[in-house]
Amino acid sequence: MIYYDEIAEGYEELHREEQEKKIACIQKELLSLGWKIGKKETVLDVGCGTGITTVPWPGKKTGIDPAKKLLAKAKENYPQIRFEKGEAEHLPFKDASFDWVFSITALQNFHNLNAALNEMKRIGKQYFVLSFLKKSPKGEEMSASIKKKFQVVQEVEEEKDWIFFLESK
Numbered sequence: 626m627i628y629y630d631e632i633a634e635g636y637e638e639l640h641r642e643e644q645e646k647k648i649a650c651i652q653k654e655l656l657s658l659g660w661k662i663g664k665k666e667t668v669l670d671v672g673c674g675t676g677i678t679t680v681p682w683p684g685k686k687t688g689i690d691p692a693k694k695l696l697a698k699a700k701e702n703y704p705q706i707r708f709e710k711g712e713a714e715h716l717p718f719k720d721a722s723f724d725w726v727f728s729i730t731a732l733q734n735f736h737n738l739n740a741a742l743n744e745m746k747r748i749g750k751q752y753f754v755l756s757f758l759k760k761s762p763k764g765e766e767m768s769a770s771i772k773k774k775f776q777v778v779q780e781v782e783e784e785k786d787w788i789f790f791l792e793s794k
Contacts, residue, residue, distance in 0.1 A: 643785060644677045644678055644729065644730070645677070646783070646784065647678075647729055647730065647756065647783055647785075647786055647788070648677075648678060648681050648729070650781065650783045650788065651729070651754055651756075651788060652681070654779060654781055654788070654790060655754075655790075658778060658779060658790060660752060660790070662682050662683045662684050662724075662725055663683070663684060663724075664683050664684060665684065665685070666683075666684040666685070666724035666725060667684060667685045667687070667722065667723045667724050667725070668682045668683075668684045668685065668686045668687070668723065668724065668725045668726075668727065669686075669687050669688075669689065669716075669718070669722070669723040669725070669726050669727070669748065669749070670682075670686065670687070670688040670689070670727045670728070670729070671689055671713045671716070671726065671727070671728040671731060671741070671745060672689075672690055672713060672728050672729070672730075672731025672732075672734065672735075673688025673689060673690045673695075673696075673699060673708065674690055674692070674695045674699070674731075675695050675698040675699045675702065676688055676698070676699035676702055676703045676706060676708065678727065678729040678730075679699070679703070679706055679708075679727075680703055680706070682725070682727070684724070684725065686706045686707065687706070687707045687708070687709065687723070688706060688707070688708045688709070689708070689709045689710070689711045689713075689716065689717075690708070690710065690711075691710065691711065691712045693710060696708050696709075696710055712735075712736070712741075713728070713731070713735050713740075713741035713744060713745065714735065714736060714737045714740040714741050714744060715740075715744065716744040716745070716747070716748050718748045719748070720747055720748065721747075721748065721749070721750045722748045723748055723749050723750065724749075724750050724751065724752065725749070725752045725753075725754070726745050726748065726749040726752070726753045726754075726755075727753075727754045727755075728745065728754075728755045728756070729754070729755075729756050729786075730756055730757065730758060730785075730786055731756075731757075732755060732756070732757040732767050733757045733758050733761040733763055733767065738763070738766065738767060738770055739770060742770055742771065742774050742775075743774070746774055746775065746793065749793065750793070751792055751793055752790075752791070752792060753775060753789075753790075753791040753792070753793075754788065754789070754790055754791070755771060755788075755789045755791065756783070756786040756787060756788040756789065757786060757787055758785060758786060759782070759785060759786060759787055760785075764787065767787075768787065768789075771789050771791065774794070775789070775791035775792065775793065775794060776791060776792045776793065776794050777789060777790070777791055778790045778791060778792055
């Protein structure tokens with residue numbers, strides 16, 4: 626993840642607006658599905674970066690990312706949220722630790738997609754929102770892997786991402 630540490634200083638300038646559009650799309654879809662995150666529920670954001678995609682959700686939030694410099698910015702900007710260094714393929718949490726698992730525009734960056742999806746499924750209880758860049762050359766592989774491991778409730782094509790609203794099988 627050296628690339629993300631290299632761009633950490635300008636990350637939000639480069640990606641905030643785009644990520645906020647995705648969050649608005651996700652919030653709208655959650656509402657239409659009747660999915661509501663309770664204030665006491667636990668939320669994990671896998672590939673949280675600077676915390677842009679962690680902040681909007683209610684509940685007890687945790688973000689995890691392998692990029693030290695992005696996490697430092699997240700901790701500085703949002704000290705009320707728990708942020709940890711780690712990789713999606715080896716999540717340091719107990720089974721069924723989180724009510725909600727989000728991973729926004731991060732799947733295409735994982736070293737081992739299947740291991741990461743297995744880990745997210747392992748630590749999640751029921752609800753998952755995962756997205757990846759439409760332009761990723763691994764798009765078909767990611768979509769097929771998601772559909773194999775989770776029950777797809779809704780699939781949304783956003784401007785730059787495919788967004789999946791999922792439940793455990």
